[in-house]
Amino acid sequence: MKRPGESDLRRGEAATWGSKPQPRQAKILRFTEYRNPSGTMLGFFSAELPSGQIIHSLKLMIGPAGKRWVGMPDVKRRDRTDQAMLDANGKAIWDPIIEFTNRDARDRFNAMILEALRIAHPELFDGEGDR
Numbered sequence: 001m002k003r004p005g006e007s008d009l010r011r012g013e014a015a016t017w018g019s020k021p022q023p024r025q026a027k028i029l030r031f032t033e034y035r036n037p038s039g040t041m042l043g044f045f046s047a048e049l050p051s052g053q054i055i056h057s058l059k060l061m062i063g064p065a066g067k068r069w070v071g072m073p074d075v076k077r078r079d080r081t082d083q084a085m086l087d088a089n090g091k092a093i094w095d096p097i098i099e100f101t102n103r104d105a106r107d108r109f110n111a112m113i114l115e116a117l118r119i120a121h122p123e124l125f126d127g128e129g130d131r
Contacts, residue, residue, distance in 0.1 A: 028120035
């Protein structure tokens with residue numbers, strides 16, 4: 001039955017396509033626990049974004065106050081002879097594989113991925129902020 005003001009086109013759209021799908025969330029595909037000697041990394045993981053893109057080699061990091069954040073994949077810079085390049089202090093130079101255009105984009109990504117991690121692996125957030 002047609003409601004007042006409703007066009008035949010709107011009723012046809014609803015019958016054909018149904019209701020609007022819910023937006024997808026990021027999903028954690030796999031998580032591998034890993035503790036580095038300095039205690040700043042909790043593990044490596046892969047995530048599927050709502051767009052369908054999959055990012056591998058993400059890192060769950062932990063700051064001095066226990067705050068978690070997402071480390072992006074990177075690769076050690078190498079010279080022509082495949083030797084790791086070092087900075088002035090003798091430390092390896094790492095180049096990012098994925099970057100963000102601004103801090104706001106980075107913060108939104110971080111929040112989305114941390115939420116997906118909290119759903120998939122809530123134990124990783126036990127004691128968050130207790131350090």
